[in-house]
Amino acid sequence: MSVLQLRAVSKTYGQEPARVQALDGVDLSVQAGEMVAVMGPSGSGKSTLLTIAGSLEEPTSGDVLVCGMALAGMPEGRKARLRRRVIGYVFQDYNLLPGLTAAENAALPLELDGVAVPKARTAALEALEALGVADRAGRFPDQLSGGERQRVAIARAVVGDRRLLLADEPSGALDSVNADEVMRLLHEACQRGVAAVVVTHDAQLAAWADRVVVLRDGRVTGQTTRPPGPESLLVPEEIR
Amino acid sequence: MSVPHALLALLTEGPKYGLQLREEFEAGTGEVWLLNVGQVYKTLGRLERDGLAESDDAGQDGPQKRYRITPHGADALAAWLRTPPDMTSPPRDELVMKVLVAARLPGTDAHEVIQSHRLYLLELMQQWTRLKEGEARDDLGLALVVDAELFRLDAVIRWLDAADARLRRAAAQPSRPGPVPAPVPQLRRLGARR
Numbered sequence: 445m446s447v448l449q450l451r452a453v454s455k456t457y458g459q460e461p462a463r464v465q466a467l468d469g470v471d472l473s474v475q476a477g478e479m480v481a482v483m484g485p486s487g488s489g490k491s492t493l494l495t496i497a498g499s500l501e502e503p504t505s506g507d508v509l510v511c512g513m514a515l516a517g518m519p520e521g522r523k524a525r526l527r528r529r530v531i532g533y534v535f536q537d538y539n540l541l542p543g544l545t546a547a548e549n550a551a552l553p554l555e556l557d558g559v560a561v562p563k564a565r566t567a568a569l570e571a572l573e574a575l576g577v578a579d580r581a582g583r584f585p586d587q588l589s590g591g592e593r594q595r596v597a598i599a600r601a602v603v604g605d606r607r608l609l610l611a612d613e614p615s616g617a618l619d620s621v622n623a624d625e626v627m628r629l630l631h632e633a634c635q636r637g638v639a640a641v642v643v644t645h646d647a648q649l650a651a652w653a654d655r656v657v658v659l660r661d662g663r664v665t666g667q668t669t670r671p672p673g674p675e676s677l678l679v680p681e682e683i684r
Numbered sequence: 685m686s687v688p689h690a691l692l693a694l695l696t697e698g699p700k701y702g703l704q705l706r707e708e709f710e711a712g713t714g715e716v717w718l719l720n721v722g723q724v725y726k727t728l729g730r731l732e733r734d735g736l737a738e739s740d741d742a743g744q745d746g747p748q749k750r751y752r753i754t755p756h757g758a759d760a761l762a763a764w765l766r767t768p769p770d771m772t773s774p775p776r777d778e779l780v781m782k783v784l785v786a787a788r789l790p791g792t793d794a795h796e797v798i799q800s801h802r803l804y805l806l807e808l809m810q811q812w813t814r815l816k817e818g819e820a821r822d823d824l825g826l827a828l829v830v831d832a833e834l835f836r837l838d839a840v841i842r843w844l845d846a847a848d849a850r851l852r853r854a855a856a857q858p859s860r861p862g863p864v865p866a867p868v869p870q871l872r873r874l875g876a877r878r
Contacts, residue, residue, distance in 0.1 A: 485845070485849070628817065631817070646838075647805075647806060647809060647837070647838045647841045647842070648809065648813075648834055648835070648838050650806065650809075651806065651809035651810045651812070651813040651834070652813055652817075653810070654810075656803075656806050656810070658799070658802070658803070665799060666799050666800075666802075666803050667803070668803055668806050668807045668810060669807070
């Protein structure tokens with residue numbers, strides 16, 4: 445079963461003559477353990493695709509299913525539970541709460557879902573450990589480097605066994621070494637069974653994905669097919 | 685690809701045999717660039733002829749001959765490291781040629797040509813990234829080579845994106861008579877002759 449499925453999803457804003465077609469008949473299916481990167485120029489619809497996939501916005505037409513559950517007609521309370529329990533979000537500017545420590549930030553989605561604080565904190569610490577920042581658990585966001593803040597943000601997105609990760613330019617504010625490391629961590633989360641959709645304009649970061657989908661003017665204009673393994677790159681060629 | 689200088693660099697670590705130099709060169713590049721053994725001995729012969737390296741004895745070429753770097757060789761290596769290569773003339777690039785041709789050929793969708801090449805490059809980058817994630821994690825030489833390739837392919841994709849955008853803008857602008865073009869700058873003509 446796909447963790448995320450978009451079927452013929454379209455989104456328009458406004459009315460003629462100022463009507464904007466942000467998405468136009470997009471089909472996308474993401475399995476558990478798969479990372480899909482979405483690339484495209486500004487205005488191609490990438491961020492709209494993410495907000496619709498994350499139930500933060502409704503499509504004008506088409507179907508969105510998360511873990512087999514159709515979002516259309518879903519009561520807001522159920523959608524909110526879905527966002528707390530199933531879907532994790534990673535933003536470019538981290539969106540950590542400045543008055544909470546790293547552990548408190550990471551635990552927040554679980555606590556908001558009614559999980560007891562000690563249990564939520566334990567899960568948060570496990571997530572921070574998996575992301576290599578458990579020793580920063582007691583620090584506040586302004587005491588962390590950019591790379592550390594992003595790891596805490598990812599921990600918050602995966603804590604409590606989320607099934608779907610949606611990341612919008614998750615490495616955008618980082619230098620290339622840290623950006624690469626963030627993608628590695630997201631990919632490792634996928635290897636543990638999470639499905640991920642990552643919006644990025646950077647080909648080096650998109651290359652971490654199992655599949656790259658290209659959007660232009662709200663439409664999918666192409667995607668990579670599953671490439672052969674890296675051993676095909678190393679057929680030795682002698683230097684002349 | 686300066687194999688002579690790479691061999692000189694390995695010789696700065698101490699005297700070495702030809703086969704040993706080949707193995708160390710290949711290991712140093714993560715086994716991505718391989719050397720033909722004949723080429724190794726030919727290069728060592730040239731280094732000796734130019735006074736940049738010397739061998740143990742005047743015997744036959746072969747696995748028993750050990751080579752060492754000379755002071756002149758050490759100076760040449762230092763100068764090579766400091767001196768940027770001549771990059772003034774852009775190499776003839778098949779992909780650039782394809783886009784130029786596609787932009788002019790009637791009935792050809794240049795954007796489709798760009799997109800198909802872009803997808804191919806992305807797939808190559810995915811493969812290199814798998815290597816970076818796997819074997820290259822513990823092999824510094826391989827990691828450097830993999831990074832170099834990823835940055836190179838990334839640069840090509842960025843150019844394709846820029847070319848795509850430029851072609852779209854050009855298509856969207858109404859054609860109008862332009863000013864009489866200035867004579868081609870002398871610099872460009874010199875570059876073309878090379």
